[in-house]
Amino acid sequence: MKVVRAAYAGACYGVQRALDLALKAVEDGGAAYTLGPLIHNPQVVRQLEERGVRAVDGADDVRDGDTVIIRSHGVTPEVKRMAQARNLPLVDATCPHVARAQKAAAQLAEQGRHVVVVGEAGHPEVEGLVAYAREAGAPVSVAAGPDDLPDALEGPVGVVVQTTQTSEALDAVVAALEERGVEPLVKNTVCFATRQRQEAAAALADEVDAIVVIGGRNSSNTTRLADICAAACPRTHHVETPGEIDPAWFEGCDTVGVTAGASTPEEQIDAVTSLLEGL
Numbered sequence: 001m002k003v004v005r006a007a008y009a010g011a012c013y014g015v016q017r018a019l020d021l022a023l024k025a026v027e028d029g030g031a032a033y034t035l036g037p038l039i040h041n042p043q044v045v046r047q048l049e050e051r052g053v054r055a056v057d058g059a060d061d062v063r064d065g066d067t068v069i070i071r072s073h074g075v076t077p078e079v080k081r082m083a084q085a086r087n088l089p090l091v092d093a094t095c096p097h098v099a100r101a102q103k104a105a106a107q108l109a110e111q112g113r114h115v116v117v118v119g120e121a122g123h124p125e126v127e128g129l130v131a132y133a134r135e136a137g138a139p140v141s142v143a144a145g146p147d148d149l150p151d152a153l154e155g156p157v158g159v160v161v162q163t164t165q166t167s168e169a170l171d172a173v174v175a176a177l178e179e180r181g182v183e184p185l186v187k188n189t190v191c192f193a194t195r196q197r198q199e200a201a202a203a204l205a206d207e208v209d210a211i212v213v214i215g216g217r218n219s220s221n222t223t224r225l226a227d228i229c230a231a232a233c234p235r236t237h238h239v240e241t242p243g244e245i246d247p248a249w250f251e252g253c254d255t256v257g258v259t260a261g262a263s264t265p266e267e268q269i270d271a272v273t274s275l276l277e278g279l
C-alpha cells in the first residue's frame with residue numbers, strides 16, 4: 001500500500017511559534033499557565049504539562065507572579081487588561097495572523113459597521129474577534145453560514161473571518177448578504193497556512209483510495225480538513241493517535257493519503273505514516 005503525504009500538512013508557523021514561546025517560558029524550570037489548552041492537540045498539551053506549562057480555565061486560577069501565556073488563538077482585550085492589572089508576566093503567543101484579524105474586526109467596527117464574524121460561535125479566536133469589534137462599539141454577529149445571519153443588520157456591514165475557516169464559508173456568507181442588497185466590506189483573514197493545507201488536502205483526497213486526517217478532535221482546522229477530505233473521499237478517517245487506526249479501513253486500497261491539522265506536530269504525522277507503511 002502506497003502512503004502519500006499532502007504537499008502541506010501539520011504544524012503551522014503560528015502553532016510552532018506558540019510552542020517555542022511556551023517552552024522558552026519554562027526553560028529554567030519555572031511554571032507557566034495558558035488560559036485553556038495552548039493548542040487543540042490533547043497529546044501535545046499533556047507533554048507540555050510535564051514540562052511545566054499548565055492549562056487553566058481562567059485568570060482567576062493563576063497566582064500573582066505566575067507567567068501567563070496567551071494562546072495562538074488570542075484572547076479578548078479584557079483578559080489582557082486583567083492580566084496586566086495584576087502585573088502577571090505575559091508571554092503573548094497570539095498568532096500574527098489572528099492579531100491581524102483582531103485588528104481588522106476593530107477597524108470595521110470603528111468605521112461604524114455592523115461586524116459579521118464568519119466562524120464558529122464559542123471558538124476562542126471568534127470570541128476574541130467579537131470582543132475586539134464590540135470594544136470599538138459595533139453590533140456584532142457570528143455566522144458559520146448564511147443561515148446564521150440575523151434578520152436585521154444595522155447600517156453598513158463589515159465581514160471578517162476566523163483564520164481557520166474555508167474561503168467557501170466566507171464566500172457563502174458574503175453571497176447571502178449581497179442577495180439581500182447589502183454590500184459588505186470584506187476582510188478575508190483566512191490565513192495562508194490554512195488555505196495551503198485545505199487545498200493540498202482536497203487535491204490529495206481526489207487521488208487516493210482512503211485518507212487519514214491527523215489532529216485533535218477539538219481542533220477546528222483539523223475537523224475542517226476532515227470535512228474537506230470526506231467530500232472528495234468517502235473513506236476519510238480522522239484520528240488523534242496511531243492506536244486508533246484499524247487496518248480494516250484500508251482493505252483493497254492501493255494508495256492512502258495522510259494529512260494533518262495546523263496543530264499536529266511532525267512526530268504525530270511520522271508515527272501514523274510509519275504505521276500505515278507497515279500495513
Ligand code: F3S
Nearest residue numbers: 012014095097163191
Ligand atoms: Fe496562525 Fe494560521 Fe496557524 S492563524 S496559528 S498560522 S493556522
